[in-house]
Amino acid sequence: MKRFFALALLAATPAAAADFSEGSNAKSWNLYAEAPAFFEAKVVDITCEITGDCAENCGNGTRQIGLLRAADGVLVFPNKNSQSGFQGASVDLLPFCGKQVEVDGLLIEDTDIPGATNIFQVQTIREAGTEEWTKANMWTKAWDAKHPEAKGKGPWFRRDPRVNAHLAETGHFGLGLEKDAELIKELFE
Structure with a gap:
């Protein structure tokens, strides 16, 4: 049942994408179909959400992290952080696994291109109800340490x-x- 629910969420893309730009301070990357987006979401393990195969602490960095958006229940794929390379956002989001957060960044939405929907480039993140933002730029620091x-x-x-x-x-x-x-x-x- 959980798998069916998660798959239904993935397919529940509205015909006209919702506008999440209000309150966003995201900087443009001049990417095709980008729009500033600020929203609240739960940080989740995508594999767990889709299949029910769940790992402790979102897989401790071995699994792709997702954002289950509070406004509409859509599973958003954060595939980039705020760094210039496309290293991904899992390192930045992992400390928030299972928590409600607010994220600000760029959302890619183009219903004319298959798969180009609900793709997010997180620039800043904070736990819901807190004031302090964290820049999503930890990937290179984590790589250097490793x-x-x-x-x-x-x-x-x-x-x-x-x-x-x-x-x-x-x-x-x-x-x-x-x-x-x-x-x-x-x-x-």
């Missing part, structure tokens, strides 16, 4: 051990090191 051996200059993904191991195996184009060398020679020499 990978102290990868300190250095440049963006995190240039230093990430997983990324570098994958590149060492498949090359930058994913075609193998030999093919990479041929393409680099052809393109840049």
